[in-house]
Amino acid sequence: MMESRHDRVAARSRRREPAQSTQRKPTMSDVARLAGVGTMTVSRVLNGKACVSAETAKRVQAAVEQLNYRPNELARAFRGQRSRSIGLVIPYLFDPFFANCAQAVTAVAREHAYSVIITTSDEDPDTEYAAAEQMLQRHVEGLVVIPSRFRQTRLTRALFGKTPVVAFDRPVLDPSIDVVLVQNTSGTRRMVEHLIEHGHRRIACLGLSRSLYTMNARFLGYRRAMQDAGFKEDAALGCESKEITLSILKDKLYGKDTPTAVITFNTLVARYALSAIAHLGVKVPSDLAFTGFDDFDLAEFTSPPLTVVRQPAQEMGQVAANLLFERIARAELPRTGNRIVLPVEIVLRRSCGCKHRTPVIIH
């Protein structure tokens, strides 16, 4: 048996000898051999550690160049218990709002020379959970997440162990996890108050299920403003498709107590509503004032230009990522989760009834 082991070793050795000539990627010991030093010296040179003479370093550098050696990050991460990567879990990428968030996170990660592993959850708690688990198995050093359904999310401290996590745009149940949000409630409230100042009393809101945190928060802002003014609520929170939204709006506009103004709670629903309004031949803002939550690039060029609550998508991603890297750098105490709330702006264009030629922004 000793025999066969020897044979194997010899075979292996023979296979590895002409490392650089074949396809195999050169390893540190190839470099070390060529430079006539030990692997530790190579490692030290590559990591810029002291205690290496200038001459030796030069020889190692030369060998690295000659072999076109690149360290194996997988091995490095594995050995060093530091993967230099973070995870990003996000519902969708085709919503420009989420895409902007993601862009900001990747930009911050690049500054830190970290890789980003990205997954879209499709707003599904199970997909989200699986994604988070896979990332943990890959030993990401931290996670940035836009959690899906608030009450159903399975993301907890217990799952993550000591891996830092930052949730943004929406919170998680676990209060020990950092959260970055925007002023959903007060933003919506101020928008509705603006409509009230225009003289509207019958204001409808259109959104998606309240099981989405942002929808609920925005609805609460709407409710608050309406209650304070003593007006009756008129909410439709099931605008899941263009067709449904059309039928909802048709009912509202052809029924009694027809609303004179409307607020949509995200860009998707705004699009559905706009489509319905065009189809029904309703004039904005004379027949119906129109406002939305979340600004988008072409809001200025719709007819009429849309008045919206603008939320700082990129800033939110940036703040969340920075928070994460802070926690990665300093694993110490503050176990209590931060809760950062970013301000929104009201962008007054003309769909609300304002006459401004150019947008007016209220902070």
Add this chain to the structure above:
Amino acid sequence: MMESRHDRVAARSRRREPAQSTQRKPTMSDVARLAGVGTMTVSRVLNGKACVSAETAKRVQAAVEQLNYRPNELARAFRGQRSRSIGLVIPYLFDPFFANCAQAVTAVAREHAYSVIITTSDEDPDTEYAAAEQMLQRHVEGLVVIPSRFRQTRLTRALFGKTPVVAFDRPVLDPSIDVVLVQNTSGTRRMVEHLIEHGHRRIACLGLSRSLYTMNARFLGYRRAMQDAGFKEDAALGCESKEITLSILKDKLYGKDTPTAVITFNTLVARYALSAIAHLGVKVPSDLAFTGFDDFDLAEFTSPPLTVVRQPAQEMGQVAANLLFERIARAELPRTGNRIVLPVEIVLRRSCGCKHRTPVIIH
């Protein structure tokens, strides 16, 4: 010295003994010990290999559950030479077109249970190169890339070695790399021909630098259509900002030979141009017919609704990713790069002068 080594080993052993009680993640040997088997058996059970008795498998499963054991993907990838991850390099994420591409790629990767490492290149060849290199160091099994500047890109077969790569939206110089594109030239040409059918003779085009492949290809389509009709070209390919675009359009519209129609080569430039047109008080389409390349969600609701060439962003990402996974699965021969060109559609709304109530789509 033998002494001290023994001490170390003993200390380590002591440290590891109460593995599950402390913070440390359980490893395969923890599971093996608890189940009273060897690590190989655990490995076999986890990978669903045969040659394990049902009863032993059950015991191992129980131990896995009890310790809440999850395999270390880093170690697995390192050992097995398969990282089960791919890289995605993309210019930006805040452009919805690119975001859609990215979404499609992540979706395909999820089907294959692969992770996606994402980087934005900001259209910078150096950033792009660094990103690709970092991903290779992480031993991704393949790369999907939207290359930046055509002529300046440093992405070559030599860099990638035997790691498969698929470029999409734009090609790379190296012809051995797979490419997925859309009909940039013929799409633009047909769009311009449509404007000509409307009776326009002086048609301007607005875009970015021809160093971007798509810009050049679209410009060539424009040129072809104009030449075939015997009309004079009127191109402005430096619309890098809102201000520049405004001054360009002002010059054109207040000069002689004022264009009666315009085509923009991407959504960004369309936005700049729309802004300028609004500022100058020009009426679309009566004063100036307006068309663009690349559709977007709210194109239907601008005033007037925009006529555009629609490119299949998601399909392109999907095709590219599928191509990559095919190459990953079968590393065999066809060394020659594929070149897939996806068809575009012309979406006729009203900015071109058409009177359609609802969009008409031409394939």
Add this chain to the structure above:
DNA sequence: GTGCGCAACGATACCGTTACCATGATAGCG
């Protein structure tokens, strides 16, 4: 001359997993 500190470098173990053998047990067969 002796002892000591320090710079430069190498040998070795180890990170957690799996490929590759080896082994023992059991069964089938002439």
Add this chain to the structure above:
DNA sequence: CGCTATCATGGTAACGGTATCGTTGCGCAC
């Protein structure tokens, strides 16, 4: 009854880096 085929399982050696510790050589103080 021996001999082989098969199954279930375990030991061991990698994968490619880095932490730890050890060794060597040299300068310097006493």
